[in-house]
Amino acid sequence: MSITVNGLEELKKLAGSDLGTSEWIEVTQERIDTFADATGDHQWIHVDPERAAAGPFGAPVAHGYLTLSLFIPLFTALLDVQGVTTKVNYGLNKVRFPSPVKAGSRIRLVGRLSGVEEVPGGVQITVDGAIEIEGGAKPAAVLQSLSRFYA
Numbered sequence: 001m002s003i004t005v006n007g008l009e010e011l012k013k014l015a016g017s018d019l020g021t022s023e024w025i026e027v028t029q030e031r032i033d034t035f036a037d038a039t040g041d042h043q044w045i046h047v048d049p050e051r052a053a054a055g056p057f058g059a060p061v062a063h064g065y066l067t068l069s070l071f072i073p074l075f076t077a078l079l080d081v082q083g084v085t086t087k088v089n090y091g092l093n094k095v096r097f098p099s100p101v102k103a104g105s106r107i108r109l110v111g112r113l114s115g116v117e118e119v120p121g122g123v124q125i126t127v128d129g130a131i132e133i134e135g136g137a138k139p140a141a142v143l144q145s146l147s148r149f150y151a
Contacts, residue, residue: 002077002078002079002080003017003019003020003078003079003080004080004082005079005080005081005082005083006082006083007082007083007084007151008083008084008122008123008149008151010083011081011116011123011125011149012116012123014079014113014116015113015114015115015116016112016113016114016115017112017113018111018112018113019078019079019111019112019113019127020078020110020111021078021108021109021110021111022074022075022077022078022108022109022110022111023077023108024106024107024108024134025070025073025074025106025107025108026104026105026106027062027066027067027070027101027103027104027105027106027107028103028104029049029060029103029104031062031066032046032047032060032061032062032063032066032103033046033047035062035063035065035066035069036063039063039065041063045057045060045061046060046061046062046063047060048060049103057100057102058102059102059103059104060102060103061100061101061102061103062100062101062102062103062105062140064097064141066101067097067101067107067131067140067141068095068141068143070107070131071109071129071131071141071143071145072089074107074108074109074111074129074131075109075111075127075129075145077109078109078111079111079113081149084122084149084150084151085150085151086122086148086149086150087147087148087149087150088147088148088150089145089146089147090124090146090147090148091145091146092143092144092145092146093126093144093145093146094142094143094144095141095142095143095144096141096142096143097140097141098138098139098140098141098142099133099136099137099138099139099140100140101133101140105133105134105136106133106134107131107132107133107134107140108131108132108134109129109130109131109132110129110130110132111127111128111129112127112128112129113125113126113127114126114127114128114144119148121150121151122148122149122150122151123148123149124146124147124148125146125147125148125149126144126145126146127144127145127146127147128143128144129141129142129143129144129145130142130143131143
């Protein structure tokens with residue numbers, strides 16, 4: 001379920017709040033192949049299901065950066081910031097990939113708005129996130145993301 005805020009003042013009030021958990025999304029082999037085409041990373045562990053079945057994970061796995069890129073649609077399902085003119089990704093403080101995402105797995109985001117600080121013309125937020133794998137013992141990714149919102 002999405003939290004909606006209108007403007008920077010409402011966003012500031014959310015500092016330290018849990019943002020909840022997104023819906024599950026499936027990481028299909030087609031999505032993995034499309035990401036491989038977009039990035040030029042066609043390593044067999046991602047795009048060759050037959051060879052990957054005999055590999056270390058028993059199936060093709062998503063690129064770590066594909067998993068990371070899915071943070072944005074998962075995050076925007078958790079927090080909708082209205083009443084601003086511009087929203088930008090500012091960067092990442094930390095990223096780790098504790099567990100691979102096998103093709104056909106479903107993932108979701110658990111997020112916390114750990115910080116909100118003023119920057120010229122707007123605010124910068126820090127989100128602590130864990131991208132979970134359905135049925136998995138470890139998350140696919142843990143990260144700390146920075147975004148800026150301008151009035």
